[in-house]
Amino acid sequence: MKIFIYKSLIAAFIFFILFQITIGATLKEIKKQISFFSSEENIIGIKDKIREEIISTNKKDRYLDENDAKILREFINKIKSELK
Amino acid sequence: MKENTIFNNKYFIYTLFLLLFITGTLTFKDYGIGIDDKFHRLNGFYWLDYILSFTNFNETKDLVKLKLVEISDYTLPSIQEFNKYSIIFDVPAALIELILKLDNSKQFYEIRHFLNFIFFFIGCIYFYKLLLYRFNKTISFFGCVLFIITPRIYGESFYNMKDIVFLTFLVMGYYFSFKCFLSYKIKNLIILSLISAICIQIRIIGVALPLSFLFFYFLSTLSKQSDLRNLKKIILFIIITPILLFLTWPYLWSSPLNNFLEVINNWVPSIHIFFNGKFFQNDFLPFSYIPLWILISTPVLHNVLFLIGFILIFKRLYERLINIDKYKLSYDLWRGVKEKNDVYISLNFLILMVLVVFLNIRLFNAWKHLYFVNFYLIYIATFGLNNIFIFAKKKSKLKILIIFLVLSMGFVIFKMYKYHPYQGLYFNQLTSDNYKNKFEIDFTALSAKHFFNKIFDITNQEKLVYIGTASWTPLNRTLDIFPKEKRDSIVLVGQDFQRADFIFSNNISEVDKTLNDKYDIPVTFNKFYEFKIDGAILYTIYKRNSQ
Numbered sequence: 273m274k275i276f277i278y279k280s281l282i283a284a285f286i287f288f289i290l291f292q293i294t295i296g297a298t299l300k301e302i303k304k305q306i307s308f309f310s311s312e313e314n315i316i317g318i319k320d321k322i323r324e325e326i327i328s329t330n331k332k333d334r335y336l337d338e339n340d341a342k343i344l345r346e347f348i349n350k351i352k353s354e355l356k
Numbered sequence: 357m358k359e360n361t362i363f364n365n366k367y368f369i370y371t372l373f374l375l376l377f378i379t380g381t382l383t384f385k386d387y388g389i390g391i392d393d394k395f396h397r398l399n400g401f402y403w404l405d406y407i408l409s410f411t412n413f414n415e416t417k418d419l420v421k422l423k424l425v426e427i428s429d430y431t432l433p434s435i436q437e438f439n440k441y442s443i444i445f446d447v448p449a450a451l452i453e454l455i456l457k458l459d460n461s462k463q464f465y466e467i468r469h470f471l472n473f474i475f476f477f478i479g480c481i482y483f484y485k486l487l488l489y490r491f492n493k494t495i496s497f498f499g500c501v502l503f504i505i506t507p508r509i510y511g512e513s514f515y516n517m518k519d520i521v522f523l524t525f526l527v528m529g530y531y532f533s534f535k536c537f538l539s540y541k542i543k544n545l546i547i548l549s550l551i552s553a554i555c556i557q558i559r560i561i562g563v564a565l566p567l568s569f570l571f572f573y574f575l576s577t578l579s580k581q582s583d584l585r586n587l588k589k590i591i592l593f594i595i596i597t598p599i600l601l602f603l604t605w606p607y608l609w610s611s612p613l614n615n616f617l618e619v620i621n622n623w624v625p626s627i628h629i630f631f632n633g634k635f636f637q638n639d640f641l642p643f644s645y646i647p648l649w650i651l652i653s654t655p656v657l658h659n660v661l662f663l664i665g666f667i668l669i670f671k672r673l674y675e676r677l678i679n680i681d682k683y684k685l686s687y688d689l690w691r692g693v694k695e696k697n698d699v700y701i702s703l704n705f706l707i708l709m710v711l712v713v714f715l716n717i718r719l720f721n722a723w724k725h726l727y728f729v730n731f732y733l734i735y736i737a738t739f740g741l742n743n744i745f746i747f748a749k750k751k752s753k754l755k756i757l758i759i760f761l762v763l764s765m766g767f768v769i770f771k772m773y774k775y776h777p778y779q780g781l782y783f784n785q786l787t788s789d790n791y792k793n794k795f796e797i798d799f800t801a802l803s804a805k806h807f808f809n810k811i812f813d814i815t816n817q818e819k820l821v822y823i824g825t826a827s828w829t830p831l832n833r834t835l836d837i838f839p840k841e842k843r844d845s846i847v848l849v850g851q852d853f854q855r856a857d858f859i860f861s862n863n864i865s866e867v868d869k870t871l872n873d874k875y876d877i878p879v880t881f882n883k884f885y886e887f888k889i890d891g892a893i894l895y896t897i898y899k900r901n902s903q
Contacts, residue, residue: 274578275680278689282677285710292714297643300716304640311637313871 363758364493369484372497376480376504380473380514385466386777388805390515393465394833397453398427399438400446403606407447419454431830440607440619442558444525445475445517462837469514472521476513479524480504483731486531489538490697491742498761499738502661505768508653508722509730511779515800519727522558525551526728529565530701536569537576537693537700540586545593553600559728560619561708566597568704572696579688624718624725627828627866633794635868638718646713649723649795652787654733655771657764659784662733665740669702698739705732721799771890778802778889789891796864803887803894804834807860810885810897812842815857822847824856826875826898828866853878859898 308314329335336344362368405420432438449468458464483503487496504510513520532548535541548569555562573590577583602608608615628635631645651659676689690696711717712726719725741761748757772779780802783792808831815821823846825831832848849855851874859881867874877898884899 274575274688277575277578278677278680285707289710289714293643296714300640304637307637307639313868317871 363497366493369493369497369500372501372504373477373481377477380477381470383777384469384473384514387469387511387514388777388802389465389834389837390800390802391830391833392517392800393468393515394427394429394836395432395438396441396446396468396517397450397464398424398429398432399441400443400448400450400453401427402435402439403443403447404450406606416454420450423450423453429833431832440615441518442521442554443606444554444558444604445472445521449517465837468517472517473514475521475524476509479520479527482524482527482531483734486527486534487735487738489531489534490694491738495738495742495745498741498765499734501765502658502737502741503730503734505765505772506654506658506730506734507768507772507775507779507782509727510772511775511777511782512724512727514777515802516724516727516780518558519724522555522562523728523731525555525558526562526565527731529555529562530731533565533569533700534693534697537572537696540583540589542589542592545589546596549593549597550600550604552597553604556601557605559725561728564704564708566593568700568707570594572700575689576696624720626718627720628868629720630794630796630863630865630869635865635870638720639716641716641719643713645719646709646723646726650729650733652783652791652795653722654784655768655782656784656786657768658733658737661737661740661744663740664744665736665738666702668743669698669736669739673699673702701732701735705729705736708732721796724799775889778894781889781892781894783890783892792890792892793863797892798829798862798894799864801829801831801834801864803862804829804831804860805837806887807831807895807897808835808838808842808846810887811846811858812838815845819845820847821845822849822855822857824849824851824853824859826851826853826859826861826877827895828864829860829862831860851875853881856881857900858884860895861898862893862895 334341401420401423405417405424408417408420411417449471452458452467452471453464456467458467480500480503484496484500487499491499509520509523529548529551532544532551535544536548549566552562552566552569555565570590570593573583573586577587602612607619624638626637626639629638629641631641632648636642654662672695673689676691680688690699708729712719723729744757745754748754771782775782778798780800781797811821811823823831825848835843835846835848847855853859859877861875861877865875869875880901881898882901883896885897887894887896
């Protein structure tokens with residue numbers, strides 16, 4: 273009985289450690305990432321980044337690359353013609 | 357092991373305790389005011405008020421109410437947060453303040469620090485008594501010295517009113533557990549119940565003490581049927597512990613089960629902490645958090661002895677396990693009560709550490725919440741020392757070993773002297789100056805007293821001085837200990853740096869400084885002064901450019 277209890281306890285202990293360093297650690301990392309993405313600091317950081325990008329784009333002569341502008345123009349014109 | 361060293365003389369241990377008491381008594385006023393001091397004072401008066409509400413001491417009630425109004429502070433947490441804490445230290449401290457009629461803030465904080473030290477002092481005596489159950493007088497003497505000269509624990513013994521008090525009661529708890537393992541007397545079991553109740557009240561993790569005691573009793577009964585005769589006493593222990601917990605903890609009086617569950621759920625706040633050069637949300641601390649903190653902030657001597665002791669204990673335990681045979685006398689993991697004590701302590705340590713490391717328990721302020729682990733560390737280190745003594749004695753090198761040990765301990769004491777009064781912020785020789793500053797250092801804001809003294813030195817107190825705080829540290833709590841005229845010359849403006857003349861900064865931040873600019877120092881300020889201890893920066897003062 274005693275040997276059985278010792279073996280069971282040791283097995284449970286080893287299982288707990290193995291679980292924690294494999295699946296537990298992965299779950300922890302996922303939770304950490306979710307917590308980080310939904311954190312106020314990250315949202316503020318993203319807003320700041322968007323703001324910085326808009327400011328730097330405003331300083332440029334053109335917003336869009338010439339090829340991109342051409343593709344977009346054709347696309348909008350096509351949509352317009354279909355909506356007529 | 358037969359003793360033939362001079363350290364088995366009882367006067368050595370008396371001298372050690374006398375020296376400890378004198379040192380503590382002469383130096384307790386040197387320590388700064390921690391951020392928890394005010395909080396504990398409020399907790400003490402809050403519960404004293406509650407307890408007095410069941411009595412007719414109307415005059416005392418009025419006095420307590422006045423004190424409660426006087427303590428209010430915008431940086432203190434709400435009553436729902438702080439009232440979960442233990443009353444074991446805080447209520448007696450509040451009573452002492454009333455009895456001695458202390459009105460000066462410096463005095464009532466200092467008396468608390470002295471009381472805190474007395475708790476530690478009692479813990480040291482019990483630790484020595486506990487070691488005597490297992491080792492001879494010489495080893496117990498050195499073990500006790502190791503316990504006293506753990507710099508972080510010694511330093512915190514003057515202002516940490518939870519963890520050091522918990523450590524003391526835990527040592528007492530294990531001492532009475534040892535006594536119970538020898539003889540399950542009702543008296544010892546009732547004392548153990550009371551100490552268990554107090555431990556649970558101070559830190560919920562204290563529940564490990566009665567649970568592990570019961571578990572080891574259960575293991576004993578499997579091989580030693582005669583222990584079953586004590587079953588009735590053990591049942592009494594199981595019944596009496598929650599009753600004593602309820603009686604000694606007023607927080608449970610209104611709603612025992614709900615309030616107890618509330619304590620389990622609310623242990624530590626969720627904040628960011630600075631660890632190993634990065635900010636971490638304390639819900640997701642790396643597994644290395646506690647082991648690394650212990651490794652870098654405990655003297656190398658302690659670490660080496662612990663490592664030797666740990667390897668030897670678990671090597672022996674493994675050998676016992678693989679040779680266990682139910683048809684022999686050795687049908688157990690231990691041979692005799694002394695070995696049982698070793699297994700009891702080391703398994704408690706291992707299981708607690710594994711649970712804390714892997715279960716994502718929220719922590720902050722280094723390993724403050726786990727200072728009780730120092731008891732296990734030193735016990736295992738003393739076990740290691742005992743084996744080294746046996747080995748040295750066989751090789752006739754005992755004198756060399758003792759000289760080495762005394763010199764090593766002398767070096768640690770010298771370091772503690774150098775750190776004074778910041779022993780609670782100690783880092784060992786393995787840690788470079790640069791590496792020290794990759795961790796949060798002065799969470800309890802002990803150096804804030806030094807900071808204000810520095811500000812008073814460099815400014816003209818006839819003019820108001822505006823201080824900004826680029827840190828989570830609530831500076832106003834330390835300001836309380838200064839005389840009114842000095843206090844009134846300081847205006848704390850928090851993060852409104854536009855109004856500040858000086859900015860206080862340290863690496864304590866509840867937000868991730870790399871993502872949040874809350875504590876960014878404006879370009880209109882320059883570094884003016886840096887306060888360092890052994891290479892670790894405790895705080896930095898920034899001064900507004902004088903253009």
